[in-house]
Amino acid sequence: MARETPVPATDPVQQGDGINPAHLVRAVRENLPLFLVSVGLVVSLTALLLVQAQPQYSARSVIRMAGERRSLTSGVENPPQSLDRPVDPLLSAVQVLTSRTLVGAVVDSLGLRLRPATPFIIGAPLVGRGFPIAALRDVAVAPNAPADTFALRFSDEGVVASNSGGEASAEFGQPLRLGSIGLTILEHPPVGFTMAVVEPRDVTIDGALQRLKVVPRPGTDVIDVKYTDHDPARAQRFANQLAQLFQSANGHAAQEQAGRRREFLAEQLRVTDSLVIQAEARLSTFRGNQQMGSSSDNLTAEQATAGARHAQRGELVADRRVLAALLERLEESERGAPDAGFQVLAYSPEVASDSTLSQLQQRLIDYRTRLDSLTTGPWRALATHPDVVQLTMLLETTQDRLIRAVQARLASIDARIAVLSSQQASGQRSIQGLPAKQAAEATLDRKVQVLRTTADALRQEYQKARISEALGAADIEILDLAPLPYRKSGVPGSVALVFGLLLGVLAGGVAAVVADATNRAVRRPKELHDLIGTIELGIIPRIDAILPTPPGSVKLLANGGANGNGNRLSSEVLFSPSGALSREEEAFRMLRISLAFSWGDRPCTLVVTSAGPQEGKTLIATNLAATFARGGARVLLVDCDIHRPRLHRVFRATRAPGLMDLLRPSGAGSVLHSPISQRLGAIRKTGIERLALLPCGSDPQTTPELLEPATLRGLLMELRTEFDVILLDTPPVLVSADAATLAASADGVIMVVRAGQTNRGAAELAGQRVTAAGGRVLGAVLNDPDGVLARSGQSYYAYDYPATVD
16 A cells, blocks of 8 residues: 655644643643643742742832922022923932932941851851841941951850951840941840851942832822841831931932032132222221212212123123133133032022023033033943943033133123223213312212112112021921831732642643643544554553452453563453454454454454564454454454563463474475464464464574565465464564565554653654655554543543443
8 A cells, every 4th residue: 555645734733823721731741740830839838938038028108299398498599490391300219219329228227238157148158147137236347348247245243246357245135346336235145155247348239229110100200119038126216216317318409409509609709799898998088088978969870870880790790700700710711610600600699580591501510510420320321332432522611612702702791891881971060160079079979879779789689698507407398207117028828829720830831731742652542543554453452450350251461561672561452252342443443444444354363462562463453353252253363572572471372383383494394395274283272262373483593484475475374264364463674574575575653652651753763664665554543542642631442332131
């Protein structure tokens, strides 16, 4: 029969088309032990982590962006100038609260770098781990303290601390100082010795940031500060300390800004007061020398006009002097200190009154802030970073524009001063006819008035700056301080176990699918056609032992368990003459019917073989022969497995004479040329009617050439005259060449494939070798002694249909 071209496998897992629920369930059922082991491992690991994990407690403080300082300093402090882009104050506060600077300050204030050795500190010693962390009080660790490990020994007298740098002792309840570390232990702990470690500061800050959550409440100006720790008291202290430090830092920053403004105004006021004193002294000296009284009436009108012009010019001159001083500071700061001049310029009233200068100054502050954020800190960018280069260029450009704007403002003031000077000169010419003494007095008096007005304005601004600096209020209000947490946070243990179970089921499912996809054994009937290119003749289920043996039955196979395992024939089939069919007999009956359709009623010779050993071919051949005999056929079962003959033990017959004795050339022990009636004497009757056995014979391995087709074909032709069906039990195809040789002398070959054991490649190769030797593969029998098909949920056989008696 021409071998059919195998078609591709239709299993979606093998095709890579995805996995549907049915395939997943089948994979789990086929790999149930692996699935259960995976689930058990994940659940056990989850339980172990729950047992070893320390309980976690969360403390939460609540703060609000109240704007209290802005309310108290209304009319005293100038409102902050708005940037070019909108800024969310809540998000800005969140960034400050989670900054390393603020968190590091909390770490230093609470001494969080010092911890007793516990199983949860990597690298910590194994001794003294029963020490309670709450016993450490008033811990202080200097920010520059190096990472260290030291021992604490406890006695009735107190505590002794020692490390590589020295030793210190103190009584219980008294402060203990060892180098840069200070602590207090109130009472004798439950252990006599423990080890404590000082973590690196950056490591402690990173750990605190991981346990810290700062979340603004949507639609409000309220921020939740939440900190989680296995020590509830430490969680409470951290959350409260962070909120209080943030509030203090906010007020302190505003005070520092007001202080810088006060210093600037104080310097300007000192200069102006000095000028006033000088002007008043010159006026007093002039009046004393000239002995002049008040100005006459005829100079009143002219003096009023000239005074107004002089006052206006004086204001312009004062503005110019301030701007010129600022410009000089700006030019000096370009060469030396790039920020000093611009910080002074930021609080100048002349800058605030000019919108152009104010906008340029605000942009300059923004660029400087962004550049500092990129070039400072542990993740600072290099000078060649594109953002750093761009911000540096923008900073330099804005500085140049600001300097040019100040220069332009000076030029404008100079032009106005020139105009006023011209007007004053004209006024002076108009009163030249007046007494020179009166004019000189008026000039000195006007200068004094202008300087007094300027000094009063500066003094008023100075007082506002002092009030703002003295005000300690901040824009942050602490609504709630964190109470001591009493309830564990995180996922409850029962929920974690449920999640662990679900994860274990997922892991087990993945493992089962992977095992199913990588399993190269034949497990399904449809694979037989894909691999061997033939039909599936039948499926043999697991043959269970049936005890006790019914009367009249013949035990063919013993040692119940599985359908053939080498020398351990592991099941029994009961052939009951009474007519009652067991599940196993029904399976072989269906196999016989399938074979009958292949050749009809004529006599036939069939080879029963397999790809490899221990696949159940001998059991299949034995029970198939019994089934044919029960169906009325004359059956001869021939043991052609010269390497491992078994059939004589199955039927409790002698091994010789047998097949090899019949095929051996004439001579001693040969019956080949004896009459047919004598040769038939080598064929034994069995306990089953119409079933005969031809054992292997004596010394089969010494003469394997006797199984060549030319030698065997004649004997088979003679035997076909006496028997309707001849079944040849041969060695496995891939183990011995005898199977392929015998296949050429038979009418057909039955390939036995063991579900879950026979490799797909081995089955395909065995079919190819039989076909290449000239054999005709009638079909394949899927032997399922291990219940592979039942575990996978495939209902390919339904033999469990017992007969009932009315």
